[in-house]
Amino acid sequence: MGNLPVLSLKKKPSPQVTIRRKRTVQTKPISAGELHARLCHGSLAHVAPVFGQYRPLQVGIWKEFRKRMVPVLTEQWPVMNKAERLRVLFRVLRRHTALRAYLEAAAAPGSQRHDFDGHPVEPVLEEHREQARAQLQEKVEE
Secondary structure, eight states, rough: TOOOOOOOSSSOOOOOOOOOOOOOOOOOOOOOOHHHHHHHSSSTTTTOOOGGTTBBTTTTTTTHHHHHHHHHHHHHHHTTTTHHHHHHHHHHHHHTTTTTTHEEEETTTTTTOOTTTTTTEEEHHHHHHHHHHHHHHHHHOO
């Protein structure tokens, strides 16, 4: 009887489990359409709030757009090389500025151009308003 195990009523300490939040990394490149949707109303809306508001963008905003978005794309989609990232960003900007809501905002009398945070920067030139109206007319005729 001397070889019986000793039973204890004490709880054994549970091993500590460290839960780390994993960074979401995508394994395939993102399309311009999907990235645009995320910028307008999705997980990236905080990066460029003006995208979800469909307001006319500041002239020359490409540099600022690239500056803000390249780190985001590099972190979340490391499979994309530099050329792919720039191509997708260009397509997103082109897609956004060709939308009906954007063109209507640009064609509206007294409209203002905005930076990425949604702050008015400058008025839309009459020449640009006319161009937006012409593009809207083409969309109607299609």
